[in-house]
Amino acid sequence: MARVLMKGNEAIGEAAVRAGCRFFFGYPITPQTEIAEYLAKRFPEVGGYFIQAESEVAAINMIYGAACTGTRVFTSSSSPGISLMSEGMSYIAASEVPVVVVNIVRAGPGLGGILPSQGDYWQATRGMGHGDFRLLVLAPASVQEAADLVMLAFDLADKYTNPVMIIGDGIIGQMMEPVEFREMIDPATLPKKPWALTGAKGRAPNIITSLFLDPIVLEALNQRLLKKYRRMEAEEKRWEEYNVSDGMEVLVFAWGTMSRISKTAIDELKNEGIKVGLFRPITLYPFPYEAAGEAIGRAKKIISVELSTGQMIDDVKLAGCGKDVAFFGRQGGIVPTPEEVKQEFLKLIER
Amino acid sequence: MPIIKVHREVCKGCELCNYACPQQIIGMSKELNKKGYFFALVKDPGRCIGCCMCAITCPDVAIEVGVRGTRYMLFEY
Amino acid sequence: MIQTIFSRPESLRNVSTHYCPGCTHGVTHRLTAEVLDELGVRERAVGIAPVGCAVLAYNYFNCDFAEAAHGRAPAMATGMKRTHPELIVFTYQGDGDLASIGMAEIIHAANRGEKITVIFINNAIYGMTGGQMAPTTMPNQRATTCPFGRDVNYAGYPIRMADILSGLTTPSYIVRANVNTPSGIPFAKRCLRKAFQYQVDGRCFSLVEFVSTCPTNWGMSPIKACEWASSDMIPYYQLGEFKTPDDPLPEGLKTDKGDD
Numbered sequence: 187m188a189r190v191l192m193k194g195n196e197a198i199g200e201a202a203v204r205a206g207c208r209f210f211f212g213y214p215i216t217p218q219t220e221i222a223e224y225l226a227k228r229f230p231e232v233g234g235y236f237i238q239a240e241s242e243v244a245a246i247n248m249i250y251g252a253a254c255t256g257t258r259v260f261t262s263s264s265s266p267g268i269s270l271m272s273e274g275m276s277y278i279a280a281s282e283v284p285v286v287v288v289n290i291v292r293a294g295p296g297l298g299g300i301l302p303s304q305g306d307y308w309q310a311t312r313g314m315g316h317g318d319f320r321l322l323v324l325a326p327a328s329v330q331e332a333a334d335l336v337m338l339a340f341d342l343a344d345k346y347t348n349p350v351m352i353i354g355d356g357i358i359g360q361m362m363e364p365v366e367f368r369e370m371i372d373p374a375t376l377p378k379k380p381w382a383l384t385g386a387k388g389r390a391p392n393i394i395t396s397l398f399l400d401p402i403v404l405e406a407l408n409q410r411l412l413k414k415y416r417r418m419e420a421e422e423k424r425w426e427e428y429n430v431s432d433g434m435e436v437l438v439f440a441w442g443t444m445s446r447i448s449k450t451a452i453d454e455l456k457n458e459g460i461k462v463g464l465f466r467p468i469t470l471y472p473f474p475y476e477a478a479g480e481a482i483g484r485a486k487k488i489i490s491v492e493l494s495t496g497q498m499i500d501d502v503k504l505a506g507c508g509k510d511v512a513f514f515g516r517q518g519g520i521v522p523t524p525e526e527v528k529q530e531f532l533k534l535i536e537r
Numbered sequence: 538m539p540i541i542k543v544h545r546e547v548c549k550g551c552e553l554c555n556y557a558c559p560q561q562i563i564g565m566s567k568e569l570n571k572k573g574y575f576f577a578l579v580k581d582p583g584r585c586i587g588c589c590m591c592a593i594t595c596p597d598v599a600i601e602v603g604v605r606g607t608r609y610m611l612f613e614y
Numbered sequence: 615m616i617q618t619i620f621s622r623p624e625s626l627r628n629v630s631t632h633y634c635p636g637c638t639h640g641v642t643h644r645l646t647a648e649v650l651d652e653l654g655v656r657e658r659a660v661g662i663a664p665v666g667c668a669v670l671a672y673n674y675f676n677c678d679f680a681e682a683a684h685g686r687a688p689a690m691a692t693g694m695k696r697t698h699p700e701l702i703v704f705t706y707q708g709d710g711d712l713a714s715i716g717m718a719e720i721i722h723a724a725n726r727g728e729k730i731t732v733i734f735i736n737n738a739i740y741g742m743t744g745g746q747m748a749p750t751t752m753p754n755q756r757a758t759t760c761p762f763g764r765d766v767n768y769a770g771y772p773i774r775m776a777d778i779l780s781g782l783t784t785p786s787y788i789v790r791a792n793v794n795t796p797s798g799i800p801f802a803k804r805c806l807r808k809a810f811q812y813q814v815d816g817r818c819f820s821l822v823e824f825v826s827t828c829p830t831n832w833g834m835s836p837i838k839a840c841e842w843a844s845s846d847m848i849p850y851y852q853l854g855e856f857k858t859p860d861d862p863l864p865e866g867l868k869t870d871k872g873d874d
Contacts, residue, residue, distance in 0.1 A: 209697050235696055239689065240722035247686035247719070251662070251693030254680045259697065277683050383678040383694070385658035385701055393672045395663075395681035540616060551636030551829075551836040557796035574635065590796045592620040596633065596640025602620035614800050 189366045194329045195220035195359045198262070198288055198352070199228060201336035206371035207258040207286075208234035211248035213241055215264045216300040217356040218290035222262070232370075242267035246274030246287075253283040254394045256382025258340055258373060262288035265306050266297060275349055276315030280396035280407065284343035286336070287321075288352045290359040293493075293519035301519025302355035302443060307497035310353050311471045318408050320415050322350045322422065323470040325441045329363035335468075337368060342422065344376075346414055353470065355493065357443045357521065419472040429456060430463035430481050435535050437485035438464045439478070439502045439511075443521070444491050450524035451531060462531055470498070478505035487534050489514060491527060512537075538605045539587025543577045547599040550574030554591035554600060560584050563591060589614065623647040625656045625676045632670060636836020638793045638826040639667060642735060643674055645799070646706070649807045650677065653814055655702045660694055662687040666708035667741040685716025688723035691730040702813055704731040709748040710740045713773050720779070724819050727784040731809045732821040734775060737828040738847060745831030749773040752846055757831070772850065776823045780856035783864060787812050787820035788857040794827050794843040798853075805855070818859040825851050 192200070199221045202210070208229065212222045225236045239245035245261045252259040263271065268289045278285055289310065293303035310323045322342055326332035332354060339350040383392050398404040426445075429452055430437070440448045445466040452462045465481045467474055482488055482505060489512040490499040496513045503511050514530040516522050543554075543563075548570065554577050555563045562581040570576045577599070579585070588611045592600040622628060626647035633639045650656045659677040663669055665684035672679030682690045687705035695703045712720050712734050723730065739757055740746040747757040747764060750772045754763035764772075776790040787809055791802035802824060809820035825847050827839035834842060863869070 209693075211693060237692065237696060237726070239692075240718050243686070244689040244692075244719055244722065247683060247689035248693035248696075250686075251680065251682075251690030252697045253693075254690070255660075255694050255698045255701070257697040259693070273683055274686070281681075383660045383680055383701075384698065385660065386676065386678050387657035391672075391676055391678050393679050393681075395672060395679075397669060397681050539619075547630065549635035553636055553836050553840070556837045556840065572630075587619070589620045593799050594641070594796045596635075596637055596644075597631065598622045598626065598640070598644055600620070601618060601622075603616040603618045605616050608617070608619055612800050614803060 189364045191362050192329060192365050193220060193360060193362050194332055194354065195290070196224040197329045197333045197365045198336050199224040200367060201333035202260055203228055203232055203234065204367050204370050205258065205337045205340040206373040206376055207260055207340060208232065208373055209252055209257060209259045210236045210261065211239050211245045211252070211259070212261045212263065213239050213245050213267060215267045217292060217359045218262050218264050218288065220359070221288065242270035243274070246271040249285050250274055250278050250283070253278065253285045254383045256379035256384065258376065260286035260288065262290065264290050264292045265294050268306065268309065272315040275321065276317050276319060277396045278349050279315070279319035279321070279411070280317065281394050282347040283394065284347050285349045286339045286343050286352065287349060288354070291353060291355045293517065299519045300356065302357045302493060302521055303517065303519060304355060304442060304444060304493040305497065305517070306353065307470060307492070307494065310351055311473070319411055320471055322346065322348060322418055323353055324350065325353050325468060325470050326358060327442050327445045327466065329358065329361065330365045332358055333365050333367060346418060348414060353442070355443050422469055423472050423474040423477070424468035425474040425477055426466040426468060427481060428452065428464040428466065430465065430484065431461060432484050434461045434463045434485040436462045436487045436489055436531050437481055438462060438531070439488065439490040439498060440464060440492070441467055441470065441498060444493055447522060447524050447527055448491055451528035454524065454528055455531060460535070473501045473505070475501070475505045478502065479507065482506045482509060487512065489531065489534055491515065491530070493517070493521065539585045539608070540582065540603045540605065541579055541585055541591060542601045542603070543579065544599045545570050545576040546572070547597050548574060548576035549597055550576055551596065552577070553594045553596065557590040557594035559588060559590060560586060623651045625650040627674055627676050629674065631674055633667065634830045636827070636829045636839065638824070639735065641793045641799060642733060642824050642826065643671070645803045645806050646704070646733060647675060648803065649810050652807065653810055655810070655814060658700060659702045659704065662690050662703070662705040664705070664707040664711035666711050668706050668708065668735070669742065671706055685711050685714070686719055687711065688716065688719040688728070688730070688732065692723055692726070692728050695728055695730050699729070702810065704733060706733045706735070708735045708741065709737065709750045713749040713775050724779045724786055724821065725782050725784050727786065727819050729813055729816055730819060731813050733806070734821055734823040735826050736775070736823050736851065737826040738772070739828050739831045741828050741831055752850065774851060776821065776856050779821055784819070785859035785861065786818045786857055787859060789855045790823040790825065790851060790853050792825040792843070792848060792853055794825060794840040812859065825853070
């Protein structure tokens with residue numbers, strides 16, 4: 187496949203098409219509306235279907251219905267719209283059907299602004315809806331990685347019959363970078379799902395529900411989900427280590443866009459002879475605690491840099507088991523320059 | 538010659554069959570079924586005209602209607 | 615030789631339901647099952663259960679079923695029907711599910727012309743949660759959240775969903791029938807059969823609103839409840855076909871793409 191220069195949002199849409207997804211139900215919200223607009227043009231070329239739902243509430247329930255029929259389907263939204271999807275996510279996780287949801291985070295809270303932010307970390311990894319469930323959360327840092335993770339997300343969603351979220355931000359959604367897509371998957375070649383609602387011909391009816399009034403049955407469901415999440419934790423942790431070495435002055439924790447900015451700062455410091463490393467989690471859930479802990483042991487100081495008031499820092503502290511973690515962040519959609527971030531690292535080294 | 542059969546353990550004693558029957562031949566029993574309801578009983582089976590009104594009104598599908606010989610279709614259903 | 619002329623339809627499981635004695639849910643369940651049998655679509659039917667008394671409807675039908683979040687059944691149905699148009703998708707919803715929390719979903723599903731069939735049970739109250747006021751509760755009717763009777767100056771008048779949905783332009787089949795009288799039931803079944811037939815023919819959205827009873831929460835015996843529905847509900851919730859897909863579109867509406 188040739189490399190093309192593409193906008194992040196459009197690359198996400200194209201990656202879904204390559205993954206064999208032919209249905210998208212969504213609602214416009216800046217900064218991810220281009221996903222819907224791109225698919226409105228692209229889907230007719232591949233026999234796909236795009237419906238603009240009346241709200242994000244409707245959109246998440248449309249993909250819930252579509253997922254019940256065993257079809258690959260996804261939706262995308264941005265922070266306030268993702269909040270509206272909380273109810274649906276809980277139902278989808280409890281019913282154990284696969285969906286992919288893309289969150290292009292904007293600055294909040296509330297209606298907020300349209301510029302980039304990472305303030306939905308807690309929502310994605312801890313608060314996506316009521317009840318004991320988890321989303322598998324993947325955080326790309328480039329347009330290429332976004333495309334790759336979208337294709338992976340559909341496979342992981344099917345593997346675990348669990349909702350999977352791709353979390354990016356306005357920069358990843360809007361910037362243009364070269365991207366190469368994998369071979370197109372024909373949805374007809376995807377394995378059939380025996381639990382799907384396809385009509386009770388020649389078999390007993392299938393029922394997909396999240397209602398379990400019997401407490402014994404409901405506890406069993408929770409235990410089954412827990413086992414699933416333990417398996418995710420054992421098999422699906424992904425992360426990147428950049429310039430990590432023994433005796434680092436600082437180990438930086440950053441994800442998504444913030445990791446790109448941090449890498450530039452780290453490169454500049456490397457040229458000045460100062461050893462700073464980056465630990466970039468790619469799966470925000472399951473967070474790679476063990477690998478992070480190991481890397482933390484090789485550094486003198488730790489800092490978490492985020493486009494928020496500090497959400498991933500909780501997981502860094504958990505990984506570091508009591509070690510002090512500094513924080514630097516900007517909010518409101520302000521994105522720091524590599525120079526600003528480099529100064530923060532230097533200040534931390536002086537402290 | 539129509540015959541109706543009320544399944545006594547399915548009946549919840551709502552009396553709607555009684556209400557629906559144009560011949561008024563359905564009454565309620567004096568004994569309780571296992572669920573604790575006074576179930577419906579056909580008081581005068583000879584006067585049943587096989588209209589199926591009781592059966593179509595019953596919310597629990599507790600009534601089955603059969604005919605021996607000629608059947609009169611009183612309405613399209 | 616006894617020939618059975620009325621018995622349980624195949625699409626309705628031979629199980630005891632949790633519905634109250636005299637609750638017309640039993641009747642509408644049976645009518646739906648009879649229609650699925652008569653049209654021969656049981657094996658490609660998918661039903662969507664609401665949140666309401668019929669929340670366990672999936673235990674009573676012999677076809678594939680899903681459980682929707684409160685009010686979201688038309689959205690789930692959209693997802694299913696658009697991805698698998700060969701399925702016969704129907705939702706079964708009550709007043710709270712369809713006319714309160716689900717108001718946006720039902721109007722938009724009808725407006726997009728989703729080729730699904732919606733069964734709307736209007737019993738003027740919230741049954742499952744113990745008898746609260748519904749958007750369809752009649753003026754001066756008592757409910758637990760309007761213990762002195764629905765005050766129209768405070769809560770407005772009841773919502774007539776068939777009337778509202780028939781005002782949309784997209785072709786659809788909108789009808790109101792009743793299951794509280796023995797004579798209403800055959801008409802109700804004909805409407806339901808027509809509604810499902812439109813879906814089988816791939817023509818349009820269809821909704822059948824059933825004027826129904828709730829003896830327990832109305833505080834009446836089943837027979838008195840049927841009589842109250844006739845005397846107090848039917849004059850307001852008028853019966854009949856409100857819209858069919860053959861109705862003419864508004865004058866002067868250009869629907870072809872024309873020259874670009």
